[in-house]
Amino acid sequence: MSHWNQLLQAALVGTSRQPVPPAAGMAGEFAGLLQALQGGEAQGRLLRMAGAVAVGRRAGFVAPKLPPSEAPVAAEDKRPELKDATLQAAIADALSSGPLRLQHEGLAALAAAGLRLPHSLLPLALDAGRRAIDLRPAVAPALGERGLWLAARNDDWRYAVGASEQADAQTRWDEGSLDQRVAVLREQRQADPAGARERLAAELQQLPAKDRAALLGALAENLGPDDEALIDAQLKDRARDVRQAAVELLQRLPQSAHAQRIAAFLEPLLKHDGATWRIDAPEAADARWKDDAIDPARPTHEGLGERAWWLYQLVRQAPLSWWTARTGMTPAALLDWAAAGDWKDALLRGWNDAVIAAPDHDWCDAMLDRPRAQRAWIGQLLALLPRARRERHWLAELGAEGNGAQEVVGFADQACAPGETPSAELSARLAAALRLRVERGSLANDYMLRQVLTSAAALLHPSALPALADLPRTADETPGTANALAETARIVRARRLFLTLSSTSSSPSQGRP
Secondary structure, eight states, X not given: OOHHHHHHHHHHHOTTTSOOOOOTTOOHHHHHHHHHTOOSOHHHHHHHHHHHXXXXXXXXXXXXXXXXXXXXXXXXXXXXXXXXHHHHHHHHHHHHHSOHHHHHHHHHHHHHTTOBOOGGGHHHHHHHHXXXXXXXXXXXXXXXXXXXXHHTTOGGGGGGGOGGGSOOHHHHHHHSOHHHHHHHHHHHHHHOHHHHHHHHHHHGGGSOHHHHHHHHHGGGTTXXXXXXHHHHHGGGOSSHHHHHHHHHHHTTOTTSHHHHHHHHHXXXXXXXXXXXXXXXXXXXXXXXXXXXXXXXXXXTTOSSOHHHHHHHHHHHHSOHHHHHHHHOOOHHHHHHHHHTSTTHHHHHHHHHHHHHHSOOHHHHHHHXXXXXXXXXXXXXXXXXXXXXXXXXXXXXXXXXXXXXXXXXXXXXXXXSOTTOOOOHHHHXXXXXXXXXXXXXXXXXXXXXXXXXXXXXXXXXXXXXXXXHTTOOOOTTOOHHHHHHHXXXXXXXXXXXHHHHHHTTSOXXXXXXX
């Protein structure tokens, strides 16, 4: 690790957890300068050294030569490299400035064709993966042996060589950033849930609130009843974000003590009145609520009244399965029932929050079937559904005339991971609707349409690309229109080129679940 990276690491985790690195390996006057900055408290010493090294880096400081490396040379590549100059240029352009989906498609097509990147493109690909975690699964298979060898010798590129050659888990836990520590915990949860829980419990109370909330959320991986005690204790944490993280985890444990307490609060409010059910909001705050992260004080900006605010908080914490079991109604019937009652805003908002925290496909479907005014977080709800269940909602949002095309492209872009696309049928309808808007001249005054058009070019199924190719141009285009059309054409050309690579193997996934 370079001296600069060592300084950054110490700054990230704090000098109380990692000492300021010495100026090892420096020579001449610059080494003398760094030595002169060594006095004083650790925090000040770190900042002075970082400032000096930053200026040196910008001024072109060249570190002293190291002794010859004893590292082994790269193994011989087993796969041929991509030779086609046009395809090389398209991949280089995508990696330099293309959208993530285009980068992923190019690299995936290359690997599927049994080829690897030419050596000249390896730094570009490794840097792209450094910037975007979602791209990394597509980077490694396209690197070849030289790329893997290169990745192992640069701290920023080590993600490509696999966990076995990265810093061990304990080092990343002790010295890593918050994101790295969350990743360590999630990895351990997959193989050793109890060990990960004990690792977190040993440090949880000494951490800042932001860290406590993020690391607690990692317990969602392989969540089980054994985690309940640790999570339940965080309901009394002094930080609201930590309490909220605990609530969301406990909602996924319907048999937890927390779920039973919330049900006990709701039971007297929900009454069977003849042939129907009736619910009322609490008449007064309950002193026991504070133990379950329920705040009796209504925020000043809150649109709900005081009693509705109390009811909303109870509803959002109750497992969704409690409502169907208690009333015998389906999610759709419960939503109809709530919409006709006096407390519909508290109920509908609480259920929306609950389904985001603890996803339930039947509830997602039922909520998405509601009138638009009665639902929230549409994009998030759609993203929770598997492809087969979300497509019908996208088609409904699109409408017979294609008026919802912009919204659906946004929803699909949020729901489809890199390498996934909407179905060929939906893609064709979206592409046709967008082309019609371009032909009508809507791009000139619609900034959002310009953004959606380029997103669609990278997102839609390959069979829909002809509809977005050769879009009409005019002599009086605004700069914004010209840029959007040029970017769309660039993406479509690249994707068509990438398809020539994958024509002998598999095409991009059609929205795999």
